[in-house]
Amino acid sequence: MGTLIKLFKNNIRQYGMIIALILIMILFGLLSGGLLFEPINITNLILQNSYILVLAIGMVLVIITGHIDLSVGSVAALVGACSAIMMVNMNLHPVVAVILSLVLGALIGAWQGFWIAYVRIPAFIVTLAGMLLFRGITMIVLEGQSIAPLPEGFQKISAGFIPDFSNMETNLVALLAGIVVTILYVLSEVKNRRNQQKYQFETISSALFIAKMVAIAAVINIFSFALASYEGIPNILILLAVLIVGYSFIMNRTVMGRHIYAIGGNEKAAGLSGVKTKKVTFWVFVNMGVLAAISGLIFTARLNAAIPRAGTNFELDAIAAAFIGGASASGGIGTVYGAIIGGLVMGVLNNGMSLIGLGIDWQQGIKGLVLLLAVAFDIYNKNKRAV
Known part of the structure; x- marks a missing residue:
């Protein structure tokens, strides 16, 4: 029992969120009369939250380095719009369009990573500017209209x-x-x-x-x-599994992962220890751009259309998932699995509240309260360890 208590205390954030997820599922399962656990609803949970979970994987890496990215929703919208233009207006094959879309996401990430890592402009400012810039470009390229329908093969990314x-x-x-x-x-x-x-x-x-x-x-x-x-x-579940396992391996078993944690813990100390802090930060944002592109492709395929307002509030859901899943607001702490658990907590909350008929006003308020409590819990534990 003593070992069990010690194990729980050492991993209180992750185990606490897993327990919270289970309790939330049981609660909404009872309130919805079992609808939450219906096979079709479980599948829908995966499909509805897949693009947020993809963003959460990239966002937790950004937060671990001590930065933030407010532009991911706008990047997802822009990439989705460009992919639709390539497939519908330019008649490119879906595979070619997907590859070019991922390249576009990487270039956007490199653009923002350059200003953050090498020019040393705070990530909050750079990505806030990016959020406005890429949203504006999305409106321009779509001319305020939706593009649909998309090729059936492309739709299978999310619907297959x-x-x-x-x-x-x-x-x-x-x-x-x-x-x-x-x-x-x-x-x-x-x-x-x-x-x-x-x-x-x-x-x-x-x-x-x-x-x-x-x-x-x-x-x-x-x-x-x-x-x-x-x-x-679902096809998207295979993609998620590959991303989760791959990024968990990178963060836990590779030099790159250790360098990311080192920068978030103390960037100056990491630099003195031989870590190329600027290069690592740059590539973290390139990676975030690619994952935002994947998220945009998934969302566009699910809607079977590119729309000007796509990606709205995606960045907030991804940031909330990372923090709820155990990432520290000051950097240096967080896991990919934790971000996925945080994303599932948010997803089950959204789904459960919809099933029992709560309005969007209540949903937003409750989600905000959950995020506040998660960050407060992190600060409480950090202060307790410091004493």
Whole structure:
């Protein structure tokens, strides 16, 4: 029990948000009469929040370095508009349009990264200017009108599902995917535990470890069964999984990840230690531009149209997801998984409040209060550790 309490205290932000997510889901599940847990609603949760989760992955890296990016919603709108123009007006193949859109996102990120990293203009100012600039350009290129419809192949980015090879009512691919993910997760955790024991790190008891494995395996397979009961695995879920695993690996297992954390912890000390702080900051914003482009493509594909007001408030949702998921307002702290949990908290709140009929005014107020409490909790813990 003492080890369990210590483990929870050392990871209170992440475990606290996971517990909060579970409680929120149970609450809205009861209030909605079980509608929240319907297979079609679970699938919709993924589709509705995918573009925010993609932004949250990039945003948490920006926040870890001690910066902020207010322009991501406008960048997503501009990239979505340009992709639609390329596919509809210029008749380019969707694959070519997607590649060029990602290049555009990288160039926008490089533009902002240059001013922030090398000219040393505060990120708040640069990205605020970018938010206004790219929103204006979006209005200009679209001439205030929507562009639709888009090619069917492009729409499948957000609306498509992994094909099933069986004739069963329940999607067999989704069920098998749940089993495979469970096996891979258990093997990974067992390997990590053995490595920790090999180097005599403190580990939780065998009984608690097994209980943890059983609980997580149950969640994975219940989730896969819910997907299998509807249309199966959405294409966008595969993209999200690749991004989450890839960026978690970069942040936890690579030199680049350690340098990002070092800059957020103390930029001057990191520079004296040999970290190329300007270069790392520059590439963090290039990365944010690419992820904003991906988010814009996902949103445009889901709407099947490019609209002038696309991406409105995306930056606020992404920033909220990062902070709620454990990122520190002062930089140096945060995880990709935490940002995803924060994004899911916001997504479930939005979905649950809509299901029970709460108006948009109540939804905005409650989301703002949740964000304020999350940041206040972070500052409280930081002050407590400093004492």
